[in-house]
Structure formats: C-alpha cells, structure tokens
Amino acid sequence: MENALSTVSSTLLSFFNSQALIAAYDVEIFEAIGDGATSQEVFEHCNLPESTGHQLLVAMVAMGFVEYRGDIYTLKPDMAPCLLKNGTQYMGTLARHASKFLYPLWANSAQAIRTNSNQRKETFGDERKWFDILYSEPNDVADFHAFLSVLADPFVESFLKGFNFSPYKAFLDLGSGRAALPRAILAANPHLNVAVCDLPEAVDHMRQELMSSGHSDQVDVYIGDVISGDLPEITQDLVHMGWMLHDYSIKTQKCILANVFKALPSGATFIASETPLLDDETGPTFVALLSINMLISSDGGIESTTAQYLDRLCEAGFTNVRAVTLDGPRTLLIGEKP
Ligand SMILES: C[S@@+](CC[C@H](N)C(=O)[O-])C[C@H]1O[C@@H](n2cnc3c(N)ncnc32)[C@H](O)[C@@H]1O
Structure with missing residues (x-):
C-alpha cells in the first residue's frame, strides 16, 4: 500500500x-x-x-x-x-526542447487521448506540420539534432558492431539529422561511399555540422522528402532510415515505405532502425510513453511492435524481411528490394 x-x-x-x-x-x-x-x-x-x-x-x-x-x-x-x-x-539541448515544445504539449495529453489528435493548434495556435514548427527557428533545429545524436550514440556503436558493412559499396542515410551515423560508418568503413538525405531545414544544419567536422567533401548531401516521394536518384546498395517511421501515422509509414521501395535500386538492402514496443505490448515504459508523445506532437506518429513494422516492410514489397536485435536501444528492421 x-x-x-x-x-x-x-x-x-x-x-x-x-x-x-x-x-x-x-x-x-x-x-x-x-x-x-x-x-x-x-x-x-x-x-x-x-x-x-x-x-x-x-x-x-x-x-x-x-x-x-x-x-x-x-x-x-x-x-x-x-x-x-x-x-x-x-543535455541542455533536450532541456530547451522539452521546455519549449514538449511540456506545453503534454499539458493537453488527456485531450489528445480523448480526441485522437495532436495538440499543436491548442498549444501553439499553429496549424503547421510538426517538423515545420520544430524547424522554424535554426536554434531549435540545432537543439533537436544535438540531443538526438547524443541519444543515438549507443545505437550507432551497436550498429557498427552488429552489422556487416563489408559487402556494400555505398550507404545512404534517409532523415539523417546531424549525420552522426554516416560519419561513424565512414570512419569504420572507409571503403563505403556515404550520402545523406533530409528535409531542407535539417540539411542546412547538417551542412554546417559536416563542415565543422571536416566531412564536407566525404559525405554527399541531398534534400528529399520521403512522404511526397520527391527523392534524389538512389543508387546506393544500403539505405538506412532511423527513428523516422514512428514520427508518422501508420498510413504515412506505409506511404514512406512504398516511396523508399520505389526509389531503391534492385538488389538494395533497406534498414529502418526503431525502438519497438515489446511483442505483447507490455512495455518498455519509455517507448509506451514516447507513443503518447508522438500522438500529442506529431501527425499521427505511433510506436509499433517489431512484427507490425515487419508487416509494413512486406506490404511495401521488400523481401527477406527480418529483424536484427542489437545490444543497444534499437532494432534493425531489414528488407531487400528484389
Ligand atoms: C527523429 S529524427 C531521427 C534522426 C536520426 N535519423 C536518428 O536516428 O537519430 C527524424 C529525422 O527524419 C527527418 N524527416 C522527417 N520527415 C521527413 C521527410 N518527410 N522526408 C525526409 N526526412 C524527414 C527529420 O528531419 C529528422 O532528421
């Protein structure tokens, strides 16, 4: 008691x-x-x-x-x-992000749950999309990608240890944020050509990051949108997309996967990295709460189980679809384009 x-x-x-x-x-x-x-x-x-x-x-x-x-x-x-x-x-960057965006949004969490809708208009009086709000100030873009890349560090480390990059020639990171993953992959696999693709505001910030770390000449940078399908020509044989599917509704996730599948060359391997809910949906607590965070803030974003993600990859047309569990916080959801 x-x-x-x-x-x-x-x-x-x-x-x-x-x-x-x-x-x-x-x-x-x-x-x-x-x-x-x-x-x-x-x-x-x-x-x-x-x-x-x-x-x-x-x-x-x-x-x-x-x-x-x-x-x-x-x-x-x-x-x-x-x-x-x-x-x-x-983590002062996360403190600012939480204070400016998440706290005010979470004050309306019961309303979000009752109405199955994000609370951006109620909180900020703003009807723009989540990433348009998040990316309207360059300092907010920098904060968002700074804390995300710190939180992604254990994943990057376990991805490098747990995945064999040697059969591949070229790597593309879709929605790369600060390009922390491609920079680490390049350092560990100098034989790979490495490229990134993201929304325009994220790309502006990414270019500054690549410049200051001396990677401008080593990482190709493209602007693209996986929802509209307006993507650069993809020639890479290994394509990754991290922590992006959960930002969107199931319908949009299916649209993203269909667009990526269409854009990939035949024979390419696609990997989505996500932190899935447990199979029986009893946790983990952080992911269960992150799912509510996505509801409140994003356009229908939701967390899913590994099986649900793999079903969506199959539906998009990927074959040899499988999950690889890493030591770190994320699971690799892998499929190939025949
Ligand atoms: C939550 S962040 C994840 C960043 C990084 N990939 C990671 O794993 O930590 C989502 C990323 O997807 C990008 N993104 C969101 N919607 C997108 C879209 N429609 N097209 C391309 N990139 C998008 C964002 O700009 C951001 O860089």
Missing part, C-alpha cells in the same frame, strides 16, 4: 524533477559550478538571488547531480559530460 502510494504520488510529481533540472540548465548553474565553486561564486556567475540560488543548489545536490563538501560545490564526475555545454553528452 505504502509502495503504491509512493509510486503514484512520485509519478504525479515527477515534473518537479524535470522542471528543476530544466531551470538549472536555464540559469547555467552547472557552468557556474564548473570545476568547483562556492555558493557565492555560483550566485554571482548566474546573477541569482542568494535565497533562490541556494534552493536550486540544494535541489541539485539532493537529486544527485552536484556534490557539496567543505563549502565547495562540484559536479558529480559521471554527470558532468551531460551537464556542461562542452560535455560529450550535453
């Missing part, structure tokens, strides 16, 4: 945790702490009143992000890469 009460009440109030963390990123308390700082140094750096700055520091210590010893605040060493702007896993 005690456990049930604590599970229900702490779940209902779990936004305390996320909003306190969002505030901490927002006032840049972690940058102020850096390698170690007194409370006074933190208040001055962040320009915070002593009383509220202290409350936030106490919360960050209690939540396990910050340590306090001998009057000095330090970042927990294992947390620092996620907390600092120059950290390898910086």
